[in-house]
Amino acid sequence: MNKIMLPASTPERPKSARRDIKTIVNASLARQHAAERRFRWYGLIAISLGLAFVLLMFGNIIGKGYRAFWQTYIQIPITFDLSIMDTSGSGKRDLQTIDGADYSVLVRSGLRKLFPKAEGKSQLRALYGLVSADSPYELKRKIQQTPNLIGVEKEIWLLASAQVDTLFKGNINRMLDESERSIKNDQIEWVDKLQAAGRIEEKFNIALFINGDSREPEQAGIRGALMGSLLTLLITFLLSFPIGVATAVYLEEFATKGRWTDFIEVNINNLAAVPSIVFGLLGLAVFINFFGLPRSSPLVGGLVLSLMTLPVIIIAGRAALASVPPSIRQAALGMGASKLQMVGHHVLPLAMPGMLTGSIIGMARALGESAPLLMIGMVAFIVDVPKNFFDPATVLPVQIYLWSDLPERAFVERTSAAIMILLAFMILMNGLAIILRKRFERRW
Amino acid sequence: MQFFLLLALVILSACAYFIGRNRAFVVASGKIRNLHSLPSFYGCYTALWCGLPALIVFLIWVTLQPGILINLVLSGLPKELQDLPQDRLNLVVNDLKNLVSGHFISNTPDGIVLEAANRYQDMRAIGNAALLVTVLTLVSGGIAYAWCKISPKLRARNCVESVINIFLITSSTIAVFITIGIVLSVLFESIRFFHQVPITKFLFGLQWSPQIAFNSDQVSPSGAFGTAPLFAGTLLISSIAMLVAVPIGLMSALYLSEYASPKFRAIAKPALEILAGIPTVVYGFFAALNAAPLIREIGTLLGLQVASESALAAGLVMGIMIIPFVSSLSDDVINAVPQSMRDGSYALGATKSETIKRVLLPAALPGIVGSILLAVSRAIGETMIVLMAAGLSANLTANPLEAVTTVTVQIVTLLTGDQEFDNSKTLAAFALGLLLFIVTLILNIIALHVVHKYREQYE
Numbered sequence A: 001m002n003k004i005m006l007p008a009s010t011p012e013r014p015k016s017a018r019r020d021i022k023t024i025v026n027a028s029l030a031r032q033h034a035a036e037r038r039f040r041w042y043g044l045i046a047i048s049l050g051l052a053f054v055l056l057m058f059g060n061i062i063g064k065g066y067r068a069f070w071q072t073y074i075q076i077p078i079t080f081d082l083s084i085m086d087t088s089g090s091g092k093r094d095l096q097t098i099d100g101a102d103y104s105v106l107v108r109s110g111l112r113k114l115f116p117k118a119e120g121k122s123q124l125r126a127l128y129g130l131v132s133a134d135s136p137y138e139l140k141r142k143i144q145q146t147p148n149l150i151g152v153e154k155e156i157w158l159l160a161s162a163q164v165d166t167l168f169k170g171n172i173n174r175m176l177d178e179s180e181r182s183i184k185n186d187q188i189e190w191v192d193k194l195q196a197a198g199r200i201e202e203k204f205n206i207a208l209f210i211n212g213d214s215r216e217p218e219q220a221g222i223r224g225a226l227m228g229s230l231l232t233l234l235i236t237f238l239l240s241f242p243i244g245v246a247t248a249v250y251l252e253e254f255a256t257k258g259r260w261t262d263f264i265e266v267n268i269n270n271l272a273a274v275p276s277i278v279f280g281l282l283g284l285a286v287f288i289n290f291f292g293l294p295r296s297s298p299l300v301g302g303l304v305l306s307l308m309t310l311p312v313i314i315i316a317g318r319a320a321l322a323s324v325p326p327s328i329r330q331a332a333l334g335m336g337a338s339k340l341q342m343v344g345h346h347v348l349p350l351a352m353p354g355m356l357t358g359s360i361i362g363m364a365r366a367l368g369e370s371a372p373l374l375m376i377g378m379v380a381f382i383v384d385v386p387k388n389f390f391d392p393a394t395v396l397p398v399q400i401y402l403w404s405d406l407p408e409r410a411f412v413e414r415t416s417a418a419i420m421i422l423l424a425f426m427i428l429m430n431g432l433a434i435i436l437r438k439r440f441e442r443r444w
Numbered sequence B: 001m002q003f004f005l006l007l008a009l010v011i012l013s014a015c016a017y018f019i020g021r022n023r024a025f026v027v028a029s030g031k032i033r034n035l036h037s038l039p040s041f042y043g044c045y046t047a048l049w050c051g052l053p054a055l056i057v058f059l060i061w062v063t064l065q066p067g068i069l070i071n072l073v074l075s076g077l078p079k080e081l082q083d084l085p086q087d088r089l090n091l092v093v094n095d096l097k098n099l100v101s102g103h104f105i106s107n108t109p110d111g112i113v114l115e116a117a118n119r120y121q122d123m124r125a126i127g128n129a130a131l132l133v134t135v136l137t138l139v140s141g142g143i144a145y146a147w148c149k150i151s152p153k154l155r156a157r158n159c160v161e162s163v164i165n166i167f168l169i170t171s172s173t174i175a176v177f178i179t180i181g182i183v184l185s186v187l188f189e190s191i192r193f194f195h196q197v198p199i200t201k202f203l204f205g206l207q208w209s210p211q212i213a214f215n216s217d218q219v220s221p222s223g224a225f226g227t228a229p230l231f232a233g234t235l236l237i238s239s240i241a242m243l244v245a246v247p248i249g250l251m252s253a254l255y256l257s258e259y260a261s262p263k264f265r266a267i268a269k270p271a272l273e274i275l276a277g278i279p280t281v282v283y284g285f286f287a288a289l290n291a292a293p294l295i296r297e298i299g300t301l302l303g304l305q306v307a308s309e310s311a312l313a314a315g316l317v318m319g320i321m322i323i324p325f326v327s328s329l330s331d332d333v334i335n336a337v338p339q340s341m342r343d344g345s346y347a348l349g350a351t352k353s354e355t356i357k358r359v360l361l362p363a364a365l366p367g368i369v370g371s372i373l374l375a376v377s378r379a380i381g382e383t384m385i386v387l388m389a390a391g392l393s394a395n396l397t398a399n400p401l402e403a404v405t406t407v408t409v410q411i412v413t414l415l416t417g418d419q420e421f422d423n424s425k426t427l428a429a430f431a432l433g434l435l436l437f438i439v440t441l442i443l444n445i446i447a448l449h450v451v452h453k454y455r456e457q458y459e
Helices: A015-069 A095-100 A104-114 A121-128 A135-145 A162-168 A185-196 A223-254 A259-271 A276-290 A298-322 A326-334 A339-368 A371-375 A396-404 A409-440 B002-027 B039-075 B086-100 B111-149 B156-196 B199-204 B228-259 B262-277 B280-301 B311-335 B339-347 B352-381 B384-389 B407-415 B424-457
Strands: A070-079 A153-159 A200-204
Touching: A015 A070, A015 A409, A015 B228, A015 B262, A015 B280, A015 B311, A015 B352, A070 A104, A070 A162, A104 A121, A104 A135, A121 A185, A135 A153, A162 A185, A162 A200, A162 A409, A185 A200, A223 A259, A223 A298, A223 A339, A223 A396, A223 B156, A259 A298, A259 B156, A259 B424, A276 A298, A276 A371, A276 B156, A276 B352, A276 B407, A276 B424, A298 A339, A298 A371, A298 B156, A326 A339, A339 A396, A339 A409, A339 B156, A339 B262, A339 B280, A371 A396, A371 B407, A396 A409, A396 B280, A396 B384, A409 B280, B002 B039, B002 B111, B039 B086, B039 B111, B039 B156, B086 B111, B156 B199, B156 B424, B228 B262, B228 B311, B228 B352, B228 B407, B262 B311, B280 B311, B280 B384, B311 B352, B311 B384, B339 B352, B352 B424, B384 B407, B407 B424
Parallel strands: none
Antiparallel strands: A070 A153, A070 A200
């Protein structure tokens, strides 16, 4: 019988009642299906909202930040006249004179040569404000590299000041009253003239990658923060990976189920959910106050982050170990291997890709972490690039936090650029983890 | 110096490995089967004897040396300097340390401190030399001992394995030590704080203004440490976040697990989880620069008074951050409901949405509640978003358009800046940390317990 029989009509029930049920069901069917469709739409809307947020975040950050990878430069005719820049008046061309010379005079005379009409104290100050405060040092570096520039007149591209940069990128409303914007009418006029003469243009912003932090937006870079992040993560990895793997191996392969291992497990699961800022308090109280390790150093930062990464690595490591089938273990033991040999020679190598994947994801999380590092003083304004584990340093997310507090429009741009770099690193690490999993993961 | 010593230790241990292995070959007169263990175990045995004792002594020495040296130098100082009160003495010690490490110090050093710094440096040189000698003695002693011990009958494998075993067990207890460390570090400072401020005032006080006078003669508020406004603010922001995250996250999870085609699911699920991978500082930046001004503008359009750092902005953005938490946790939970329950419901003529509402959700409810609790604990502990978007004014209000502050924000602001550890301002941060830890701990334990119980039910 391949046809499903409807329940046989019961003779007792009157025909009208049967039709009634049918109409009721039919009538409610439309409602039911409408509810079904509605529910389905709610789900779809929720998903698309979530995805829209992803796009919004990325679009917003990229839209704000991509201009920061270019920086405005102004071409200025500079005469490297020794008699002008020599403050000691000795007239000698030796290294000492070059070092001690006043290079701002050169920049100023170059600017005055471009705009001879500027006069009066305030107008001249506005004129000198077209270029970055770093310009004299830039000239000095140039001379130190090629000393035979002395006495030569040369067109030199100098870094524009942050206001000019912001104006040139079209982020200042020219319609506003002079008192309401950060750039003077004269300056706007000069910039327009420079543009007409082809003396102002955007170049790739190398300073962003090779400079440390600075109060001047046009000079501020992320090299110090990148170095700090690298040193901190190195410590984190060196500490948390071996300890995490050892813990996972012990709990999964050696420990006998009991109260003690249960207690350890509860602890690990809890640590994974403890707010990150509490780890910062621990770092402050234990590492800095009790052990007296140097504040703001990548060493302490790495220690704190490794405490946070440890549970992630342990949990991932245990999952990876658990996915190795027991037959491998039995085969190894059957061949006369000791338990440690079995783990070391067979189980661990098979579980390693999974463990590495988990560790990389944990490290990516540590890279983006900033709250606990605020507690241990990695939030200071640090210009120098850290060279070792004890130097004061800051990390990339904290640098973003610091810059986001600054009001200048140019810093907003740089903050977004720094976020883009941070996100690029995270995508890189997560991509690596995915590739590792795809390539080495074995299904048993 | 210390780094190179460590490097030398590693290299020497590597050498010891080969010495031990060769020795094993010699004592076995070339026949490996005479040996109890594989030759590599004899190598490891020697390397452990060479490296381990030296390493332990090295670590203890390096941690203790600076403290002992400072004490020695201080005891050599003239009487009037030694009799200084503790905080002045600390300043002298700081100057000394800065002088020794070659850092810039604020005031010109006087002769006594300079002399003490020189003495410190001399003693440090002597100490380092002594350390070198000790370590080298231990290394050679260890190798010699292992060399003598190696014989065909030596159970090298068992020795090496027991050392590794000890290492594994120690590693696994570190998680416990971290928890103990957290509890103790916040507890001690909190107890000191509660000596200054009574605990009832701390928990139930309605006013929070931690500014205190640094000198006794200064006219300034004496500081009010009532945490009620902080907890109200935390709760307000967290509940806004949950209002955003729970519906969106739960509906996404339901759609992905019940309706979506495998292809769509394979793309949408990881894409949604990107939200969980974005650093919180990025959310904070987004909230402070985009969400807050936007909400303010909308508010003024509607004629509402909106603070520029409103709780709403921080809460909304935090909600976005938590969406993937709720969705992936409840996805797991929903997938754990057995297929037979769905099939039973379909067989009775229920539509998909009816099955979800009447069968799936009631069955999965404990697990979903657990995952929401985990998300709440995450929201309470979140720092960067609120720090950047929610401001510092401790208002006791339930109006989401006003500015509020949270526990985490206050911890950060109390601890960045001055670092004296004896005033109630910095100690208050630890007391807040203790409260935060306890609250999230309770939430986590309940949540983990509920989820665990629930999983067992269907296994």
